[in-house]
Amino acid sequence: MRLPLIAAGLLTLPLMACDPSTSTETTTTTDGTAAPAVQSAVRAPVGATGQAALTGADGAAAGTATFRQGPTGVLIRVEATGLTPGWHGLHLHAVGQCEGPKFSSAGAHVQHGTETVPHGLLNADGSDAGDLPNLYVGADGRGFAEVFTTTAGLAEGGPGQHLLDADGSAILIHAGPDDYASQPIGGSGDRVACGVIAAG
Ligand SMILES: [Cu+2]
Numbered sequence: 001m002r003l004p005l006i007a008a009g010l011l012t013l014p015l016m017a018c019d020p021s022t023s024t025e026t027t028t029t030t031d032g033t034a035a036p037a038v039q040s041a042v043r044a045p046v047g048a049t050g051q052a053a054l055t056g057a058d059g060a061a062a063g064t065a066t067f068r069q070g071p072t073g074v075l076i077r078v079e080a081t082g083l084t085p086g087w088h089g090l091h092l093h094a095v096g097q098c099e100g101p102k103f104s105s106a107g108a109h110v111q112h113g114t115e116t117v118p119h120g121l122l123n124a125d126g127s128d129a130g131d132l133p134n135l136y137v138g139a140d141g142r143g144f145a146e147v148f149t150t151t152a153g154l155a156e157g158g159p160g161q162h163l164l165d166a167d168g169s170a171i172l173i174h175a176g177p178d179d180y181a182s183q184p185i186g187g188s189g190d191r192v193a194c195g196v197i198a199a200g
Helices: 001-011 020-030
Strands: 049-056 061-068 072-082 086-088 090-093 136-139 144-151 168-176 191-198
Touching: 049 072, 049 168, 061 191, 072 136, 072 168, 090 144, 136 144
Parallel strands: none
Antiparallel strands: 049 061, 049 191, 061 072, 072 144, 086 136, 090 168, 168 191
16 A cells, blocks of 8 residues: 555655665655564554443443554453453454344354454464453342454454444444354353444
8 A cells, every 4th residue: 555655755755866865765665565573463543442331231221342453453441341250252253233122133253344253262273353251240240341343453464354334333242152162153042131332
């Protein structure tokens, strides 16, 4: 994407092309195939944030999820309330709609414009871009987790699926644990809490 801009710059500023320092810079920049891997990999601008207010299947507030973008992925903090104790599947779903009580409006896992990949962080053929580790909820119905994923994020150009695309995305909590292997959602059962992910 940078190459056309550089080429246009040289055309409109022919005098700069004669400057030795400019020539050196151009040679380095246009030699993309020789660039170190760390420069050619997709990296996001750091600092974008997002948030989601979780709603339970009964319509009651069920906590929050916050998102912080890093260069290679997004860090997600979940603070959930009103859930049954134990492990719960936690996923990123493809549509930013949380219409209870089933939350089917949130669609399947995020997989925008790419070939469908099997679900499961421990599936030999997986994992899909919405997969996250399970959330543990204590006896008081409160669950806390920080998880990091490189397969989704807040940046439009990646890395990973863009969560803030035209139809948005949602973070979902399921009734039971994700076994990280079986299809389509690791046997994690009903959707019991949902939050639309928004910038901010
Ligand atoms: Cu799910």
